[in-house]
Amino acid sequence: MSSSIINSPIAGCMRWGAWGSKFNTEAYHSMISGCLDNGITAFDHADIYGDYTTEADFGAAFKSFAARRDQIQIISKCGIQMLGPNRVQHTVKSYNTSKEHIISSAERSLQNLHTDYLDLLLIHRPNPLMHPDEIAEAVNKLKSAGKIRHFGVSNFLPHQVTLIEKSIPVEFNQLEVSIVYTDPLFNGQLDQCIEKNIVPMAWSPLGGNIFSNSENTTNNRVIEMARKLTEKYTTTVSGVLIAWLYAHPSQIIPVMGTSQLERMIEAKEVKQIQLSKEDWFKLLEASRGIEVA
Numbered sequence: 001m002s003s004s005i006i007n008s009p010i011a012g013c014m015r016w017g018a019w020g021s022k023f024n025t026e027a028y029h030s031m032i033s034g035c036l037d038n039g040i041t042a043f044d045h046a047d048i049y050g051d052y053t054t055e056a057d058f059g060a061a062f063k064s065f066a067a068r069r070d071q072i073q074i075i076s077k078c079g080i081q082m083l084g085p086n087r088v089q090h091t092v093k094s095y096n097t098s099k100e101h102i103i104s105s106a107e108r109s110l111q112n113l114h115t116d117y118l119d120l121l122l123i124h125r126p127n128p129l130m131h132p133d134e135i136a137e138a139v140n141k142l143k144s145a146g147k148i149r150h151f152g153v154s155n156f157l158p159h160q161v162t163l164i165e166k167s168i169p170v171e172f173n174q175l176e177v178s179i180v181y182t183d184p185l186f187n188g189q190l191d192q193c194i195e196k197n198i199v200p201m202a203w204s205p206l207g208g209n210i211f212s213n214s215e216n217t218t219n220n221r222v223i224e225m226a227r228k229l230t231e232k233y234t235t236t237v238s239g240v241l242i243a244w245l246y247a248h249p250s251q252i253i254p255v256m257g258t259s260q261l262e263r264m265i266e267a268k269e270v271k272q273i274q275l276s277k278e279d280w281f282k283l284l285e286a287s288r289g290i291e292v293a
């Protein structure tokens with residue numbers, strides 16, 4: 001339905017600030033500018049990143065890109081309420097999908113990011129207390145005020161997407177999926193994306209850093225298999241693993257968590273790679289440790 005709004009891998013900003021690389025304004029500026037110059041135009045946020053600080057830190061640099069705003073896609077999420085010094089009023093980690101919360105969270109994201117609109121707002125997690133009519137009311141109000149352009153969900157199972165679609169169409173579902181987390185290939189999430197023209201985005205597309213745990217036997221099997229394929233496809237191990245995601249027929253868009261521009265660029269370039277079906281299954285087998293039935 002709306003894949004045309006995002007035509008590149010997405011730069012995930014969760015690890016750019018307090019939860020990772022601790023970029024200063026200059027580093028944000030240089031990363032944003034490097035991404036744009038290389039055709040990477042979508043940036044993924046959530047209100048909570050960096051304990052509610054990353055959007056504002058990014059925004060301090062992003063305001064100088066105002067002239068290019070129409071060539072950029074800004075994604076944010078709401079609905080998780082975290083504990084901590086930046087939200088002392090919260091007494092328990094919880095979800096909030098009330099109309100008031102969705103609207104006020106989106107408006108605060110706009111303020112922090114120094115932009116007038118979000119290209120896409122996602123409900124971050126399915127809330128056991130959510131009602132689709134209430135979510136639809138909030139989204140429609142934000143849309144008619146020009147504050148958001150598209151709407152989607154994140155981490156929703158098929159029946160939860162169906163529930164929301166009782167009241168409003170879902171255009172995107174941002175899911176955890178990678179060579180080391182393959183549940184969405186088998187639990188109906190990606191099938192539903194194909195069926196309903198929902199655009200799937202993959203968070204932790206490299207398993208949140210598959211290279212960081214050398215004790216993990218699954219990771220090691222996958223890395224070993226991917227390494228065998230690097231020469232054939234003239235790429236790196238991570239290139240093979242991102243190409244594996246691109247090969248899925250639901251047309252997954254990876255949300256890369258790297259803080260390094262060259263790695264973002266690699267994620268864009270490997271879109272050209274066409275993994276053979278046999279190599280795709282060799283990687284799946286390496287991940288699961290068994291051949292398919």
Ligand SMILES: NC(=O)c1ccc[n+]([C@@H]2O[C@H](COP(=O)([O-])OP(=O)(O)OC[C@H]3O[C@@H](n4cnc5c(N)ncnc54)[C@H](OP(=O)(O)O)[C@@H]3O)[C@@H](O)[C@H]2O)c1
Nearest residue numbers: 012013014044203204205206207208209238257258259263
């Ligand atoms: N919707 C949700 O619930 C949800 C949940 C979690 C995350 N997210 C989104 O998804 C994004 C990505 O998540 P993630 O950070 O866990 O994903 P990831 O891309 O699987 O992992 C990123 C980590 O892998 C490291 N890495 C090592 N070698 C790499 C290579 N060759 N290429 C790229 N990265 C390499 C990166 O380090 P370097 O920085 O040194 O490259 C970084 O620490 C987040 O930024 C956020 O926007 C969404």
